[in-house]
Amino acid sequence: MTRIQRLIKEAKESCTFRGHQMKPFSHKYKKWSSSECMVCGMICNVNADPAPNEIDICGEAVALHCRYEGEPDPMETIVEENRFEIY
Numbered sequence: 001m002t003r004i005q006r007l008i009k010e011a012k013e014s015c016t017f018r019g020h021q022m023k024p025f026s027h028k029y030k031k032w033s034s035s036e037c038m039v040c041g042m043i044c045n046v047n048a049d050p051a052p053n054e055i056d057i058c059g060e061a062v063a064l065h066c067r068y069e070g071e072p073d074p075m076e077t078i079v080e081e082n083r084f085e086i087y
């Protein structure tokens with residue numbers, strides 16, 4: 001397994017842990033790959049040859065949970081409250 005393949009595997013695991021459903025990671029470049037979540041659109045970048053000030057796995061998708069898990073969407077909450085008042 002190459003370094004980029006290993007990093008992609010790690011990135012996928014991190015994104016899945018956060019509830020994302022990632023599109024297949026691109027294999028267009030030897031040392032760089034990215035994907036985005038099909039549900040919320042957050043991205044994940046993988047860099048197999050990072051500069052000293054860069055990190056190998058980054059992006060919203062590894063830092064934040066998918067927005068359809070955990071905290072409810074504030075807009076949905078408002079809709080539900082309005083519906084409640086009608087009845």
Ligand SMILES: [Zn+2]
Binds near residue numbers: 020021037038039065
């Ligand atoms: Zn997501």
